[in-house]
Amino acid sequence: MELKNIFYFYKLKKKLMNNLFDEICVIGLGFVGLTTALSFTNKNFKVIGIDDNEDVINSLKKRKILFNEPFLRSKLIKAIKNKKIRFEKNLDFLENKNYIFFICVGTPVNAKSEYSLKNLHQTIDLIQKKIYKKGYIFIKSTVIPGTTKSIINSKIKNNNLKICSNPEFLREGKAWEDFNFADKIVVGYEDEIFKKISKQIYKKFNTKVTFVNSITAEFSKQLSNAFLSNLISFSNNFAILGEKLKYVDIKTAFNSLRLDKRFFGYPALISSYIHPGLGFGGYCLPKDIKALSKFSKKYNQNSFFEKIVKTNDQIFNMHLKKILKMTKTKDKIYILGLSFKEGTDDIRFSKSIDLVDRLLKNKYKNLILCDPLSYNNLINYYKLKKIIIKKIPNYEKNAFYILSTPYKKYVNFIKKIPKKQVIDTRYMI
């Protein structure tokens, strides 16, 4: 055999040995499933598309799509022409093959406002019965956090079957772009094999894969959708209030909101407001939302605003409780960042100050406050109290460090010290 051929066969053998699966099988061929299936064919994978609705299968075989979604038809024609896809109503697998499954069946919400997992469970039961070799399931359908874990614990009896969560974030009308040029791919797994498989299948998509556990992946999907519905309900809450107040030009009010420089990245990106922490503080936000909440009561439109105020108290109390549980009154505690946000020396109505006050009330004696800009304000505010005020924290083996206002240098500092000494209210590490 020529050297060239030996090299070719060696490469082929290596490739086959590294391949953890032979075929991709997509179950449920709606917006998510068909887009998933055709995107993989477009990256040269062989795909079996399965749907239990005969009309769906028959029309796809005839190159017809029963819903409207740009790009999919031409990709469907191409995939069928290149024999990259075949459509089946039933699951039937070859004995000598390992499969990857993308489950994209519907998860409608029932009358009790709970996801109906009937389709998902049915699909998993079927796969379990029908696979001969290995099967790796990616759940793309949207579910409540904890669903994948509970399926693993209660449903899976076949050791050859592994499951992970891989929520889908695409938008209808932009499904092709969103899948193929995704801003994020999240894979939540309990079994390490999914890291290898995900790298193999997603490497051609040029999007970084975020690996987490399955409950975090499911949580991320809920976070994303709830964020969007919240934005719309937030707007509508104001529209209802505006209608009730009369004479409010709702259109212009919303147009002026959309002109906010923060949407365009200056002075800060609006996304810098999307973070958990001790709660919002400062001179404006707390007082304004309280006043609006009280005022809107007259118009029965207060519950949304009241919830904003309540959540601010709830999160503060949650962190305080955590701190009181983790530390003792004699412990040395550094509080990192005292102004109500970065880049200002204003400590009025800062949640970090509230925290210091509550710790003092709880008889904590060794507090060290660190802030790069608020030194003078802190000296004035705490002049009668025995508190150390500094700009830069020192590392001490037995101290605790609470990150409250996340200056970069403080975040970098807590990244370098043992986690058990850190209370990160901003979830930065």
Ligand SMILES: NC(=O)c1ccc[n+]([C@@H]2O[C@H](COP(=O)([O-])OP(=O)(O)OC[C@H]3O[C@@H](n4cnc5c(N)ncnc54)[C@H](O)[C@@H]3O)[C@@H](O)[C@H]2O)c1
């Ligand atoms: N539509 C979106 O924009 C979007 C985006 C992200 C995530 N999701 C989630 O993805 C999942 C699918 O959404 P969709 O919009 O593609 O739904 P869809 O209703 O368009 O498609 C679901 C398909 O699954 C098929 N199906 C149902 N049960 C089946 C079974 N047991 N076996 C085989 N096929 C079965 C149906 O016949 C249907 O064709 C849902 O959980 C949804 O919440 C949807």
